[in-house]
Amino acid sequence: MLDYRFIKENLREVKENVKNRRVDADPELVAELYDERNGLIHDIEDLRKRRNENASGMKRKLSSDEREKLIEEGKKLKTRISGLEKELEVVEGKLYIEVLKIPNMSHPDAPLGMGEEDNREIKHWGSVPDFDFTPKDHVEIGKALDIVDFDTATKVSGQKFYYLKNEGVYLELALVRYALDTLRDEGFVLMITPDIAKDDIASGIGFNPRGSESNIYHIENTQVCLVGTAEITLGGYYANSFMDPGSLPVKMAGLSHCFRKEAGAAGQFSKGLYRVHQFTKVEMFVYSHPEESGKMHEYLLGIEEKIFRGLKLPYRIVDTCTGELGGPAYRKYDMEVWMPCRGEKGGWGEVTSASNCTDYQARRLGIKIKEKGKKTFVHMLNGTAIAVSRAIVAILENYQQKDGSVRIPSALTGYTGFTEIQPKN
RNA sequence: GGAGAGAUGACCGAGCGGCCGAAGGUGCACGCUUGGAAAGCGUGUGUACCCCAACAGGGUACCGCGGGUUCGAAUCCCGCUCUCUCCGCCA
Structure with a gap:
């Protein structure tokens, strides 16, 4: 607020x-x-x-x-x-x-605009793969390799759920380990966070836990909800307290499940694993001194780039326009990876985002520092290290080969124990 | 889930319905003292909100949270939450 x-x-x-x-x-x-x-x-x-x-x-x-x-x-x-x-x-x-x-104020450099088309591309990396065969989309690949099962999940849990199977399981775990190891090396405190949070913490972060337009699941007859992201639990960590200014920046990495209702979201751009009700994510979270938050925002983006360069996935970064910023963000960078089967001839799909929420969340959550007798709110930032389901979309589609197999990015093979996944009969 | 005990400022710990924003101690900050340090002495030391140009000054509220009784509540009554101990259940 x-x-x-x-x-x-x-x-x-x-x-x-x-x-x-x-x-x-x-x-x-x-x-x-x-x-x-x-x-x-x-x-x-x-x-x-x-x-x-x-x-x-x-x-x-x-x-x-x-x-x-x-x-x-x-x-x-x-x-x-x-x-x-x-x-x-x-x-x-x-x-x-x-x-x-009332939303947070906007960074003066954030592009003015109403929709996705107004986001400003600020950099890109890698080159879009050029297949000498017709690439298959990740849903088809996942089925052929027997690593993702949507049909059974629909029967058991409903639409937009999935089972990961066989090598798919290791792929998720490998992505998680890869992200966590990267962040540990960057000095982040690693955490596995609760998948449930109190309503007032969620709304302090900027998620509305109730109401029809809410994107998160509220648990009936309680005052808690399933988290949509570990941003909620990491941001609640210091709720209603004073932080030691000398301890800043506090950098945390949280592994959690993420639950989202995604009501009404449908269509070709949300098929398969791209938009699901539950996925696993490693989230970065930073409590920053107000004067440092701009710098920390660039830092988070830098880590996201490092992670995806390691996976050798072509990406571009966009500076999100004001109309797409949502409530809490002052500025937001989205990272979009090339997805060969998105739309007619492939397209960029969002895989991470890094937001500087300045003091917007901290004010509501009461997270302050005291310096020279003056009290100010800390700045809070968050960024995705790995959103596993979307990373899997990107890997399956970009690393597919003519024979139907999928190679594993070399950064992950140490964690998976295999270098490619073969189609099953 | 059942039984009991507790919850007061950064911490420990007093507190008869009015003299309690709260004794005392510790810690912390500043000053004096010292060749320097320790000790000692002195002073100060919560948060939120409102008025205000003001980090000056004034005001209101806050003793786990929410209600109630009363002219007046940290103190009495009711409900809730949390913590601790014991039992049950359990990955």
Whole structure:
């Protein structure tokens, strides 16, 4: 969330940003509710002050007349206070709902735009494979190699679930190990995180755990949800605490399952493993000093590039346009890998993203540092190291061979124990 | 899941319904002292929000969380959560 006062004092910029972000939010309403709230707080505090004075007037010995008068006065104050308190509660409730709709501000260099086509490519690496045969898509390959089973998963769990089988299992584990080892070498603290988180942590990160438009599964009759990403549990790690400024940056890598409802997402671009309800991911998370977050953002992107260069998969990086940034990100880089069977003649498919959320999440979660007596919110960043299901899409499609087999990227063979996967009969 | 014990500031630990934002101690910061250090002495040391140009000043709230009783609650009553111990179950 943004700071109330910031919204009020920068109303024009915030409104402009809301428009650029393609978000349904009303900064003006926030400013009005904020004023209303402050007025009520002012009145309440004034009355409470009088209540306290009235009460302390009864500490000494009094005639029963005086006593009676003070009690009467106290009762009146009590009624008025509780009336205003109820009003305040209503106003604060509305204010909170409204402020949460307001997205983070945007980096001045983030491209203005409404949709994917407005993302700006800032670099690319590798070359798109040139097949001397007609490449098959990963669904077909997975079936032929007997390493992915969608049909049975649909029967057992529903659409957009899958079983990984045989070498597919090792492929997932290899990707996970590869990512974790890379991050360990970068000084990240490795973690396996809970797959369930409390609603208020999830919403602090910027995920709405309830409601029809929510992308995450809420568990009925509880106040918890299945995590959509380890970003939630890693970002909640220091919730409501002060961090030691000397300890920053804190770099964490979290391995978790990710659960997403993906309601309504369908079509050729989300077929197979590309868009599923459950996948495994290694997530990077950084708590940064506010002055360093821009640098840390580049650093996270650098690691993502390193991981995919290691896999020798051709990719491009896009600077995500304002309309695609979502709520918490100040700036976001997406990494897209070439997927030969995406669309008619292949296309770029998102495999990772790195976001600098500045203090947007930290404010809601209450994560601060104290420096020279001044309190500020930390900056929080996240980036994907490996989203396993999408990495598998990319590997299967890019590393397929004419005979139907799939080679394993050399960076992974030490973990898989095999160098290629042959079709089964 | 069952039984019991507890929850107070960075930490330990007092606290009779009004004199408690909270004794005392430890720690920490600054100063004095010292050739330097330790000890000693002195001063200070929470968070959130509101007013305000203000990290100056003023105000309100906060003693696990939420309600209630009362003119007045850290103190009384109710509910919840969490922690610890024991039992059960269990990968």
